[in-house]
Amino acid sequence: MSLLDGHVVVVGLGFGDEGKGAVVDALCADRPTTAVVRFNGGAQAAHNVVVNGRHHTFSQFGAGTFAGVPTHLSRFVLVEPFALAAEARQLETGGVRNPLSLLSVDGRALLTTPFHIHANRTREEARGTKRHGSCGKGIGETVWYSLLPGAVPGDVVESQEVLGTPDDAPTVADCARPSVLRRKLDALARFYAPLATPPHSVDELVALYRDFADAVRITDGALADSGRLVFEGAQGALLDQHHGFHPHTTWSTTTPHNARALLDGRPHAVLGVTRTYLTRHGAGPLPTESASVLARFPEAHNDTGEFQGAWRAGHLDAALLEYAIAACDGVDALAVTHLDATGLRVVPGDGSPAVELPDPLAWFGARLPVAVAGYGPDRAGYRVAEARSTINA
Numbered sequence: 001m002s003l004l005d006g007h008v009v010v011v012g013l014g015f016g017d018e019g020k021g022a023v024v025d026a027l028c029a030d031r032p033t034t035a036v037v038r039f040n041g042g043a044q045a046a047h048n049v050v051v052n053g054r055h056h057t058f059s060q061f062g063a064g065t066f067a068g069v070p071t072h073l074s075r076f077v078l079v080e081p082f083a084l085a086a087e088a089r090q091l092e093t094g095g096v097r098n099p100l101s102l103l104s105v106d107g108r109a110l111l112t113t114p115f116h117i118h119a120n121r122t123r124e125e126a127r128g129t130k131r132h133g134s135c136g137k138g139i140g141e142t143v144w145y146s147l148l149p150g151a152v153p154g155d156v157v158e159s160q161e162v163l164g165t166p167d168d169a170p171t172v173a174d175c176a177r178p179s180v181l182r183r184k185l186d187a188l189a190r191f192y193a194p195l196a197t198p199p200h201s202v203d204e205l206v207a208l209y210r211d212f213a214d215a216v217r218i219t220d221g222a223l224a225d226s227g228r229l230v231f232e233g234a235q236g237a238l239l240d241q242h243h244g245f246h247p248h249t250t251w252s253t254t255t256p257h258n259a260r261a262l263l264d265g266r267p268h269a270v271l272g273v274t275r276t277y278l279t280r281h282g283a284g285p286l287p288t289e290s291a292s293v294l295a296r297f298p299e300a301h302n303d304t305g306e307f308q309g310a311w312r313a314g315h316l317d318a319a320l321l322e323y324a325i326a327a328c329d330g331v332d333a334l335a336v337t338h339l340d341a342t343g344l345r346v347v348p349g350d351g352s353p354a355v356e357l358p359d360p361l362a363w364f365g366a367r368l369p370v371a372v373a374g375y376g377p378d379r380a381g382y383r384v385a386e387a388r389s390t391i392n393a
Contacts, residue, residue: 039258051066080111
């Protein structure tokens with residue numbers, strides 16, 4: 001039995017954009033899968049999948065959607081209903097029939113609202129040249145507000161004052177309870193009044209979120225008792241809130257630990273995804289950054305973001321790769337993407353000079369089994385259970 005036949009946790013080993021979406025799509029197309037479970041992040045995720053000329057950037061829907069696999073948003077996901085509805089419309093335009101019917105959401109998941117989003121963007125703009133590299137999607141605000149009472153971060157806009165400790169943070173389950181939701185949104189609006197003036201009133205939000213609750217299946221979080229589950233992570237281990245390089249991190253556990261908690265002791269394999277070179281979006285460290293790598297490998301689906309910043313690239317960094325694997329408490333196998341890239345170098349972890357990387361698959365395979373090998377943007381370029389390595393359990 002292959003280690004990919006059971007539950008699989010897919011986690012990025014870089015600063016994000018490693019190719020997790022394409023890997024999840026390939027895993028779902030290769031073997032029967034009950035559901036894709038998102039285990040962290042929110043609307044800032046951007047997982048590109050290209051199948052037979054169809055392209056979609058998966059954000060809150062799982063990247064197994066083109067393969068017909070349902071998505072479950074776990075309690076660790078930050079749910080943004082407006083973005084979710086827009087993504088559903090895009091998927092429907094792309095040929096997915098009734099996408100929301102493929103979706104279930106844990107009622108305990110936090111709700112990202114326009115108040116969080118506008119406050120996030122105001123803070124990031126106020127940082128000027130010291131931006132953190134936020135996507136501007138309200139992720140950090142959603143988490144931070146849910147952790148109050150606590151101190152206001154030191155870099156908030158000077159005009160903001162704490163207007164009292166807010167009540168508990170809104171959740172997906174509250175969308176079906178208008179009186180509870182209104183109370184929480186009123187508190188949220190008062191708290192963020194000096195910083196955020198979103199286009200929707202509380203009454204409008206209550207009505208719109210009630211429509212959202214009617215359109216999706218809200219659950220108690222229990223996972224399917226039978227069938228294979230693929231757990232899809234967002235961002236990468238080097239952006240993790242505990243293991244990343246602050247302040248250029250995400251307010252999320254990007255390592256497999258949330259997935260392991262959801263699995264509750266069930267056997268599983270952890271599949272770490274890495275490119276053959278290193279990338280990141282926006283501000284933050286990139287020790288092997290190279291203008292030549294950036295120029296040689298243009299991105300069809302990654303560009304400069306208004307808040308996130310510019311797309312960057314560099315050579316493979318062995319030390320950072322080992323650090324990411326350690327942050328995950330180890331991985332069982334690798335999924336290596338962009339194997340069609342040539343003329344690459346690797347910076348060894350022992351401090352010695354960079355060396356040529358003529359056969360990336362052999363380099364990775366000498367360290368860990370390579371379970372998925374990606375040679376292009378389309379699913380046809382992804383080979384599951386790559387023969388170069390021994391991956392049978």
